[in-house]
Amino acid sequence: MQHLKIYIDGQFVDEPDAKVSVFDHGLLYGDGIFEGIRFYNGRVFLFEEHLDRLFDSAKAILLTIPMERAALHEAVLETCRQNNLRDGYIRLVVTRGKGDLGLNPNKCKQPTVFIIATTIELYPEKCYTEGLRVNTVPTQRVSAAAVSPAIKSLNYLNNILAKIEGNLYGAQESILLNQQGFVAECTADNIFVVKQDKIFTPHVSDGALGGITRRLMFDLAREMNREIREVNLTRYDLFVADELFLTGTGAEVVPINEVDGRKIGSGLAGPVTQQFIKHFRQRTQNSGVAIY
Numbered sequence: 001m002q003h004l005k006i007y008i009d010g011q012f013v014d015e016p017d018a019k020v021s022v023f024d025h026g027l028l029y030g031d032g033i034f035e036g037i038r039f040y041n042g043r044v045f046l047f048e049e050h051l052d053r054l055f056d057s058a059k060a061i062l063l064t065i066p067m068e069r070a071a072l073h074e075a076v077l078e079t080c081r082q083n084n085l086r087d088g089y090i091r092l093v094v095t096r097g098k099g100d101l102g103l104n105p106n107k108c109k110q111p112t113v114f115i116i117a118t119t120i121e122l123y124p125e126k127c128y129t130e131g132l133r134v135n136t137v138p139t140q141r142v143s144a145a146a147v148s149p150a151i152k153s154l155n156y157l158n159n160i161l162a163k164i165e166g167n168l169y170g171a172q173e174s175i176l177l178n179q180q181g182f183v184a185e186c187t188a189d190n191i192f193v194v195k196q197d198k199i200f201t202p203h204v205s206d207g208a209l210g211g212i213t214r215r216l217m218f219d220l221a222r223e224m225n226r227e228i229r230e231v232n233l234t235r236y237d238l239f240v241a242d243e244l245f246l247t248g249t250g251a252e253v254v255p256i257n258e259v260d261g262r263k264i265g266s267g268l269a270g271p272v273t274q275q276f277i278k279h280f281r282q283r284t285q286n287s288g289v290a291i292y
């Protein structure tokens, strides 16, 4: 099998040779940031939005990305080309770089940049018609006063603990609540509620990442002559929803059919969810930045 070509610090290397130091603070402390980006039909989807968020995450953690935006843009496209891919997933990572065993980032002189482009299939098609079984979990979303959930950092232990708890319940995704008991988001997805033909989603300030797919839902809603309202949501609001769905770069738009043992809808994606899935898929096919 042909190895993937990985971009790392200005070079393309075969996957077995793509290595970072054991002294890299991305590894030692989760000190770094990333983006997960999809490309469809030879075009990088919502590319500028992902770069905007990456630069915002960098600014928030006082990390200087050691490349101009235009060069990073080109490196991402070239990584797709080097692997002859037209549909897949990009992981763009910037770590604090190599330092010593102290956590002080001042010792890290050169951030590490690497880019992986590969194929992905997160959920089987059945999930998009029938939905996922999810659970709320005891691990709370980290508070914005501790580490802002708006930063897409390499520090995912909060989400991973929630995922582990969901796994223990046999759930396909886990929903995290914030410290006030309001719904925040899932481990790698935002959440939406449909009730009596109205659409709701948690505020970003309730502990949700400002998801790029989440933001797209607001645009698609306008196309559909609908409105999405940002509100505080409780578990009760999830239990009595007519429809629930998740959004994320990996998951795309995926219905939920059960939450904490409460059935949602008829067992098939509800009409509003189906409409979002349809409009989302159209967008993926007719927009994006050309790779070739």
Ligand code: PXG
Binding pocket: 036, 159, 185, 186, 187, 188, 189, 190, 208, 209, 210, 211, 212, 213, 214, 247, 248, 249, 250, 251
């Ligand atoms: N919340 C969290 C905590 C996330 O990590 C989202 C929401 C959705 O955001 P976007 O911008 O993707 O609509 C994410 C997405 C993956 C993957 O492979 C995705 C994320 C993290 C790790 C893996 O789907 N982030």
